[in-house]
Amino acid sequence: MSVEEKIKAGVNLYAVIKNIEQLVVLDPEIKELVKNWKISIEFRVKNGPVASIRFKDGKCEVIKGKFRKVDVVLFFFSEAHLNKMFDGNANPLPLKGFTRLGFLDKEFSKVTDKLEYYLKPTPELLKDENYMRINTIFTLVTAINALPVIMEFDPKAKLTGSHLTDGSLFINVENGPSAFVKTGPNFLEVEEGDSEKATCEMTLRNINIANQFFSGEVDIFSALAKQDIKINGQTYLLDNIGLILDRIPIYVS
Amino acid sequence: MKKYSYKKSNELFERAVEVIPNGIYGHFSPAPLVPVSAYPFYIESAEGSHFTDVDGNEFIDYMCGYGPMVAGYKNKTIDKAVFEQYQKVDTVTGAPEVMVDLAEEMVKTISIADWAFFAKNGNDVTSYALMAAREHTQRKKIIRLKGGYHGVHPWTQSPDHPGIIFDDAKNIILGKWNDIDDLKRIIKEHKNEIAGLISTPYHHPIFFDNEMPHEGYWQEVEKICRKEGIVLIIDEVRTGFRIDERGANETFGFKPDLICFSKAMANGYPISALVGTNEIKSSVSKVFYTGSFWFSAVPMVASLETIKYLKANKGVEKMHDYGKKMEKGLVDLANKYGYDLKVSGHPAMPFYRITDDPTTKLHQQWCAECTLRGAYFTSHHNWFVSTAHSEKDLKLTLEIADDAFNALKKNN
Structure with a gap:
């Protein structure tokens, strides 16, 4: 596996999705959407990085590694496979939580779409003060x-x-x-x-x-x-x- | 005590960033000055040990242009000869007569020197020394020591820096200062591969306390280099003509093969020199090395006059004594306010640090307060004194430092 794919996978798992913790606080639409969610999702790369995300009581927590109890496990054959999913060009292999696949497709994707919206600014979007603030926070969180x-x-x-x-x-x-x-x-x-x-x-x-x-x-x-x-x-x-x-x-x- | 402000400096910088990368680049970049608001960026004039910035603020200069000024700005003796040379010629289609005079003066002054080669900046000659060592030994690898500064050419920088690639460091081995065992290990691992070892005569990194050689360190290094056929190169670009005009190696009791000089050798006029022994002269001669301005007569005259001036005026002794007096004065003042001010390095180019705060924030504040009152102190780099620093300067410096310590105490 290339160094580039390894780094991209690590950045996607440990830096990019970390922003969801703030997204559920800063974006009213997403805040409303997740307020009753109680679910944990694990992203697992074969012989590679693992990260988990948990929604509970309107809050979100993203960690490196695994939670003790998990509802959905999404498996990736390689870092490249994970990166392709983040680029919208591949699907994960669900290992656990088959009954929640509909949720992932319809509801969770709203969260990731919004995350992408804030992480991919245009000059026009950056004119909006609130957008700029959130984009800056997310860029800081991603970089760090x-x-x-x-x-x-x-x-x-x-x-x-x-x-x-x-x-x-x-x-x-x-x-x-x-x-x-x-x-x-x-x-x-x-x-x-x-x-x-x-x-x-x-x-x-x-x-x-x-x-x-x-x-x-x-x-x-x-x-x-x-x-x-x-x-x-x-x-x-x-x-x-x-x-x-x-x-x-x-x-x- | 009145504190300075820098309106015009800041305005000039705003213009500069539009047309110059970084506004001011390299070691004069304001970036390492903390807080930057305490420091001037642009200088209007200078005389003796003082400079005046574009806002009209006058400073006692304890950086001396980061080393080049050694005998005072606008030194009358040196500048008289310089202006006379200007009237005759500077850069022309051939070498100037003074080039021979300067080489002879350097050979006479510097103990190991059998010859001298001139260039423009310190890095010109540190790089030339490496090439000479490689030619002389027909080997590839060079040892340089961690924290040592030898310029900005790719071989001097870490490959993680922008513009540098790993191949640039392929034949550079990083050793440790004052560590004979480490040197032996490197040589054992690279038997018959090492062309040269380059080091400053004592360790003067930025940000950290400076370190003198351990007893016997240089003698052991010299012995190992002789035994292994390694060319011993001393970088005196910063220390040259401040520690010992014969070469700092005389102070520390050893004989290198090559020594690099620049900065103080011409009191601010642009020139550098590589000097060495006859054993390596023919190898040096084989390496083609030159530059458009390396034969300029004016800096050579300046250098010749500077070396003579320093010798005639016991410059090294004078700077040492001033440095010692300043050290005592500043340390006593620090104690008065309950601070521990540590001084390391040579008195002519001391490194100061308030040890009470390992983050250096206190020290940065104190240096800034001094600068705002007219004693130009940096917190990250060793300072420099010159023969132009006077008793009057010392008195004013201590008054400024006193007021600055007082402000420091109140603010913390």
Whole structure:
């Protein structure tokens, strides 16, 4: 299996669908749709990554690995097979939960369609303030959760990972979302955390800057000088994380 | 104490980003300056140990252009010779006479030097040194040490950086500073494959404390290199003419085969030099290496005069003494406010760090507060002092540092 397929699969499972946790909070239509759902779905790739999603009490939780109890198991023969499904060109093999296939086809697909809507912006859509905010949040969540996957398999990012030192990065968008990443040599994990706990901080001036930054449209050196992005603490950590972030567009279209 | 602001610098930067990648690129990029709002970007003029930015703010310069300024901006002795040369010729269809004078001066001054070769930037000669080592040994591999800086050519960078590929590092082996066992391991694993070892005379990485060689380290490295036929290359681009005008190797008691100089060798005029021993001269001569501006006379005159000036004025001793006095003053002030200010590296190019906060946020704040008051301190890089730094500068620096520590205490 190619490195590219492995990374794409990891990003799809661990980063892209992670956004559904926020989607059920931020989008009123989806919030209404899932409010009575009680179902868990496992995505399992043969000899590959596993992720699970659970809807309960109007909330959604996405995890790496398996829940103890699962209603539906969707099996994929390979990472490429999973990626094809995410591109809308293949179907999974259901191993468990045959009676829920109708639900997956009719109801769950509404959630994934909406997720795709927010993750594939057009210049026209980005003019809408609310759309831009949600797109930025999703791009941040995708980027941050893609970092460990990229570091594990991408040869350049793997080398960067070996240069990482013990520390933590807090990324904060003023009046917007934030994220916390813990690091160590060959180690990078998204965690709960705040500015106080972080050894390095990056603050993005507003949601517009954040959107451009996470879309890879910002020249970070210029943005730092213009104070659109502010950093402090162990900034060498950000140098390395920046190198891994730079690799994301290669695998996420 | 009045704090500076940088309206015009910021306006210029807004224009710059439209027409220059990164606005200001490379080591002058404002990006590592934290917070960036405390630092000027564009400079209007400079004299002695001071520069004035485009907003009219005057600073005592503790970066000295990141090293090149060593005898004061607009040094009268050096610039007199420079302007005279300008009247005669700079770049022309042939080599200038002063090239021979400068080579002779370097051979006379630098203990291991039997010859000198001139180029423009430090990286020109670090790369030339590698080529020479490969030609001399007919081997491929080069050892460089983790955290060492030798320029920006692909071989000097990690292949995970943009624009660099793994093939660029195929024949580069990363060793560890001050670690003889690691060096022995590398040599054992690559027996008869290693052409050269390149290192700075002491370890001065950015962001981290600088480290002097352990007792006997360089003697052991030299012994191993001789035994294994490895060319020992010392990169003195940053340390040259600040630690020891004969070469920092004299301070540390060893003899390399090649030494790379630039930065301070011409007090800010653009030139670099590779010097070496006669044993390697014929190999160096075989490697074709040149550049359009490498024969410019003006920087050569500047270099000749700078070296003479430093020797005549005991420049190295003066910078060392200033550095020591500043160290004592700043450390005492830090203690007064309850902070531990650690100083590492050589007094002429010290690296300072407030150890009370391992995240370096406190140190960044203090350096910023000093800069905003007129003492230009960076938090990520070693500083530089020059022979132009005076007792008056020291007094003002300590007053600024005092006020900055006071602000730091209040803000934290």
